[in-house]
Amino acid sequence: MTNPDSLRTNPDSLRETALAFRALHVPGRPLVLPNAWDAASARIVEGAGAAAVATTSAGLAWGLGTADGDRLDRDAALGVVGRIVAAVRVPVSADIESGYAQDAQGVADTVRAVLAAGAVGVNIEDALYGDEGGGAPLRPVAEQAERIAAARAAVDAAGVPLYINARIDTYLRGAGKIEETLERAAAFLAAGADGVFVPGAVDPVTVKTLVEGVEGPLNVLVGPGAPSVGELAALGVARISAGSSIAQAAHALVHRAARELLDAGTYDSLTDGLDYGELNTLMGRSS
Numbered sequence: 001m002t003n004p005d006s007l008r009t010n011p012d013s014l015r016e017t018a019l020a021f022r023a024l025h026v027p028g029r030p031l032v033l034p035n036a037w038d039a040a041s042a043r044i045v046e047g048a049g050a051a052a053v054a055t056t057s058a059g060l061a062w063g064l065g066t067a068d069g070d071r072l073d074r075d076a077a078l079g080v081v082g083r084i085v086a087a088v089r090v091p092v093s094a095d096i097e098s099g100y101a102q103d104a105q106g107v108a109d110t111v112r113a114v115l116a117a118g119a120v121g122v123n124i125e126d127a128l129y130g131d132e133g134g135g136a137p138l139r140p141v142a143e144q145a146e147r148i149a150a151a152r153a154a155v156d157a158a159g160v161p162l163y164i165n166a167r168i169d170t171y172l173r174g175a176g177k178i179e180e181t182l183e184r185a186a187a188f189l190a191a192g193a194d195g196v197f198v199p200g201a202v203d204p205v206t207v208k209t210l211v212e213g214v215e216g217p218l219n220v221l222v223g224p225g226a227p228s229v230g231e232l233a234a235l236g237v238a239r240i241s242a243g244s245s246i247a248q249a250a251h252a253l254v255h256r257a258a259r260e261l262l263d264a265g266t267y268d269s270l271t272d273g274l275d276y277g278e279l280n281t282l283m284g285r286s287s
Contacts, residue, residue: 152192
């Protein structure tokens with residue numbers, strides 16, 4: 001893999017990396033993504049054997065002291081993405097929430113900034129966030145399709161086949177209607193998305209129906225209680241993401257350890273931490 005430092009200035013290297021990332025999306029042999037949120041977690045994920053690194057927008061926002069839900073500044077978010085790209089040797093995909101923009105042109109600007117940061121994939125979600133943050137309604141299909149089309153036009157103009165993953169939040173919003181999900185998937189793929197991400201859909205019957213009904217690679221979100229990677233692969237899934245769950249687990253450890261130290265004055269929560277020397281060596285590695 002080309003040194004990531006050259007990606008932002010070498011379109012040929014970026015194109016090569018984008019093609020390599022695309023090739024990892026194979027139904028039945030899914031790309032497995034333990035999502036990262038900063039340069040350290042990205043390097044740990046890469047060191048564990050991940051073929052690519054994808055960011056979690058929630059984890060990234062929390063790491064910057066900001067709530068998830070389209071509240072993060074675009075420049076702040078993509079600054080972290082750029083540091084992640086520079087820290088690893090594998091392709092990087094950026095979760096850009098709904099595009100860090102109010103309109104389709106703004107989404108195109110964000111995607112161009114993603115390419116400038118050296119990432120070769122994006123997630124664009126169809127939640128319509130307001131001041132309330134979570135529990136947002138879905139953006140109208142035509143409006144979301146316009147945003148995806150603008151992103152596609154931007155990357156086509158750049159000559160880099162960045163992978164656009166269209167996130168559909170029907171199951172996260174409690175709708176859970178397969179017909180609506182498939183309608184959205186078809187519209188977003190027609191607008192230029194390369195794949196479809198349906199978080200919240202994990203039961204085998206639903207996943208199989210989505211695999212058969214979506215005319216593109218299907219991405220699902222996993223966590224405790226979800227089918228195993230092997231089971232999802234057998235259903236034809238092409239991409240499996242941990243989302244914010246690893247960041248949540250890491251922050252839970254911080255909370256437990258802090259409460260134990262402050263309340264009991266003991267340190268048992270810190271057992272089985274990564275070895276200092278091993279971690280320091282990993283972080284000191286030249287990218």
